[in-house]
Amino acid sequence: MAQPQLPKTKHWRFSIDVERIGWLELDTAGSPVNVLGQEVLTELETLVRRIEDLIASDELIGVVMMSGKANGFCAGADVREFDAMSDPAVLPEALRRTHALFERIEKLRAPIVAVISGFCLGGGLELALSCHYRVAVKDKSTKIGFPEVKLGLFPGFGGTGRSIRLAGPVAAMTAMLTGKAYSAGAARGMGLVDRLVAHPDMLRWAGRRAVIRKSRARPAGFLKRLPALGPLRGMTANKMREQTAKKANPKHYPAPHTLIDQFEKFGDDPRAFMRAELEHFPALMESETAGNLRRVFFLSEKLKEQGVKGKDKPVFRRVHVIGAGVMGGDIAAWCAYRGMAVTLQDLDLKSIEPALKRAKKLFRKRYKTQREVDAAMARLIPDVDGKGVGRADVVIEAIVEKLEVKQKVFAGIEDKLKPGAILATNTSSIKLEDIAKGLKSPERLIGLHFFNPVAQLPLVEVIQAKTNSDEAVRTGCSFALAIAKSPVVVKSEPGFLVNRVLMPYMMGAVNRVEKGENPVVIDKAAVAFGMPMGPIELIDTVGLDIGKAVAEELGHAVPDGSRFAKLVEAGKLGRKSGEGFYTWEKGKAQKPEAPDRSGLNDLGRELVKPLVDECEKCVAQGIVADEGLADIGVIFGTGFAPFLGGPLKARADGKA
Numbered sequence: 001m002a003q004p005q006l007p008k009t010k011h012w013r014f015s016i017d018v019e020r021i022g023w024l025e026l027d028t029a030g031s032p033v034n035v036l037g038q039e040v041l042t043e044l045e046t047l048v049r050r051i052e053d054l055i056a057s058d059e060l061i062g063v064v065m066m067s068g069k070a071n072g073f074c075a076g077a078d079v080r081e082f083d084a085m086s087d088p089a090v091l092p093e094a095l096r097r098t099h100a101l102f103e104r105i106e107k108l109r110a111p112i113v114a115v116i117s118g119f120c121l122g123g124g125l126e127l128a129l130s131c132h133y134r135v136a137v138k139d140k141s142t143k144i145g146f147p148e149v150k151l152g153l154f155p156g157f158g159g160t161g162r163s164i165r166l167a168g169p170v171a172a173m174t175a176m177l178t179g180k181a182y183s184a185g186a187a188r189g190m191g192l193v194d195r196l197v198a199h200p201d202m203l204r205w206a207g208r209r210a211v212i213r214k215s216r217a218r219p220a221g222f223l224k225r226l227p228a229l230g231p232l233r234g235m236t237a238n239k240m241r242e243q244t245a246k247k248a249n250p251k252h253y254p255a256p257h258t259l260i261d262q263f264e265k266f267g268d269d270p271r272a273f274m275r276a277e278l279e280h281f282p283a284l285m286e287s288e289t290a291g292n293l294r295r296v297f298f299l300s301e302k303l304k305e306q307g308v309k310g311k312d313k314p315v316f317r318r319v320h321v322i323g324a325g326v327m328g329g330d331i332a333a334w335c336a337y338r339g340m341a342v343t344l345q346d347l348d349l350k351s352i353e354p355a356l357k358r359a360k361k362l363f364r365k366r367y368k369t370q371r372e373v374d375a376a377m378a379r380l381i382p383d384v385d386g387k388g389v390g391r392a393d394v395v396i397e398a399i400v401e402k403l404e405v406k407q408k409v410f411a412g413i414e415d416k417l418k419p420g421a422i423l424a425t426n427t428s429s430i431k432l433e434d435i436a437k438g439l440k441s442p443e444r445l446i447g448l449h450f451f452n453p454v455a456q457l458p459l460v461e462v463i464q465a466k467t468n469s470d471e472a473v474r475t476g477c478s479f480a481l482a483i484a485k486s487p488v489v490v491k492s493e494p495g496f497l498v499n500r501v502l503m504p505y506m507m508g509a510v511n512r513v514e515k516g517e518n519p520v521v522i523d524k525a526a527v528a529f530g531m532p533m534g535p536i537e538l539i540d541t542v543g544l545d546i547g548k549a550v551a552e553e554l555g556h557a558v559p560d561g562s563r564f565a566k567l568v569e570a571g572k573l574g575r576k577s578g579e580g581f582y583t584w585e586k587g588k589a590q591k592p593e594a595p596d597r598s599g600l601n602d603l604g605r606e607l608v609k610p611l612v613d614e615c616e617k618c619v620a621q622g623i624v625a626d627e628g629l630a631d632i633g634v635i636f637g638t639g640f641a642p643f644l645g646g647p648l649k650a651r652a653d654g655k656a
Helices: 038-056 079-085 091-106 123-130 147-151 159-167 169-178 184-190 200-212 222-228 231-245 254-266 270-285 288-303 326-337 349-366 370-379 403-416 470-482 498-514 519-529 535-542 544-553 563-569 600-620 627-638 647-652
Strands: 012-016 021-026 062-067 072-074 112-116 119-121 133-137 143-145 195-197 318-322 341-345 380-382 394-397 422-425 445-449 459-464 486-491 583-585 588-590
Touching: 012 038, 021 038, 021 200, 038 091, 062 072, 062 200, 072 112, 072 123, 079 288, 091 123, 091 270, 112 123, 112 200, 119 123, 123 159, 133 184, 133 200, 143 184, 147 169, 147 254, 147 288, 159 169, 159 254, 159 270, 169 184, 169 222, 169 231, 169 254, 184 195, 195 200, 222 231, 231 254, 254 270, 254 288, 270 288, 288 486, 288 627, 318 326, 326 341, 326 349, 326 370, 326 380, 341 349, 349 370, 349 380, 370 380, 394 403, 403 422, 422 470, 445 470, 459 470, 459 627, 470 486, 486 627, 498 519, 498 535, 498 544, 498 563, 498 600, 498 627, 519 535, 519 600, 535 544, 544 563, 600 627, 600 647, 627 647
Parallel strands: 021 062, 062 112, 072 119, 112 133, 119 143, 133 195, 318 341, 318 394, 341 380, 394 422, 422 445, 459 486
Antiparallel strands: 012 021, 445 459, 583 588
16 A cells, blocks of 8 residues: 655654554754744644544554653643744744644544653653553653743643643642642552563554554543532632642742632533633743743753763762761762762761662662662762772862861872772862862862752852863763753852842841841841741751851951850750751741731842842952852842842842
8 A cells, every 4th residue: 555645844743654553753853852833833733733643544543652862752832932932923823723722632533642751841742642542661761740830930831731631620720730740650649651571672563552552541530529519619619728828929020829819610521621721821821930940940950051062071980078068968969969989078977878768768769679779878888087089080079168178188188099089078168269279280270169958959050160170060960950950150258149149038047136136027028028938047948157157258247246156155056956046946037926007019129138238249359250150049049039030130020
């Protein structure tokens, strides 16, 4: 039989085999990952029309949709087009066309099966959900979810109603509200995936089998649908609002709250829920929040371009950490979690044991099986004698912030390092040029400044000094990326970027408390502005002794008779001692009820002004290369309100 004539396309490959099964492969041209841009979707429209004709003429019995790239099915809509698409004259019609296209796929008279390996996210998942059946590879690389909320949006290609129909309201709304990426197994348990295979090589076989069997996904059963029925839907929506409000202020992040409102109206009617996307998605897309979150996304993606490229790209297998305190121990645990062999050195085994206990707690929280926990613990090796120094690709010092002690440590290990190994310090405030004095090869010493808690904060400041080489700095960036951290290169000056901008912010708040202002009101105002926690709670969390030492290092006086100084003298150091400016119980600050006060927003802006002023100085003095790096560094290092796009973007917009 002659092969039917098929459309020629740039981003898709379509062929029909002898069994009359169509193989539709997405391979977005000019992109390292598959994304759904307007050109990609227009081509898909053409292909779907042809598929409809071929099914009608009995030349096609079904279609398997798959990726032509090895790294994943589809990363979602093309974020590079979002600024242009936010135009109210463009977006509504584009959404209607995409909705109509996905509905045509859903209504095909022959089965269409999506086979998934790697990532299947956002619009990519919405495309897969419009198919009749989904097969996914059960391995660590498969990630399935709706990350739109992280860009100030919710699914806009019909994913709201389709996910609720398949997974039920609780699982589907949780996925959309959190932006979490699920494993293939978890997605199968939810109902977003219908079958699992063990290896990518099995996908074509599984897809073919599903077409021949005319497989169709089963919608969620009655018990899963129950929370969306009748009066229970209002109760479910209120519970979602309560949980969401703890993490996302509706004034700052409207998308999740708008989604909950639509669920309360249409949670029992998937078609109506999908139609509601057309009404509400455009307003979210053109909002300031979405625009600023897109800026943060692009800035974070730019950080991934740093490091050594091409054939010289280093491979990191072994890490040695000197100092098993909170920072050193947690750095070591994180590296082990990321799959590296880690040796952890301190004065004796007793000093290392608390770090091992924290590491096991991290692994149990992050891994699903005891086997994975045991494997990670086996990668984290106590090393009192420092035998791991000579084998390590990276050696990180994370001991007390005293110059002479650090100099002594580095002088003792320099000759033991293997060629090409990174030599790094986690100093938070001491200039690298001073630490490097006395080294035979000062150019290899860099700063890798992590932030506490290491497992949660993504930033690593990579310190560029007058003494170190560009190659060493690029290699440091490569290491940060290898352990899934975001490197920002900063100049070696006291405080670098984050501590330098934090200190005037925290000390300004402390000075207000010294003058009699209520610390609870101060913290409440900062949170109302958009900070993740207030400055008084923050300095308690950091530790008042550390805060005082860094403040004095950066030239901020702490008078002897002040409340701050007295707390430090009395050993009341904040969270770690159980008392500071606040009393702490089970890791939480015990705050009295804050008195009512008008003008919290104005007070919040006053509180962050010293931070923003210092950011401007850092850019002017070349501490970071540009405003974008200052903004993303402060967001990742301090949690500064992402919805504002960073401190300097906020000031430019008149928000700070």
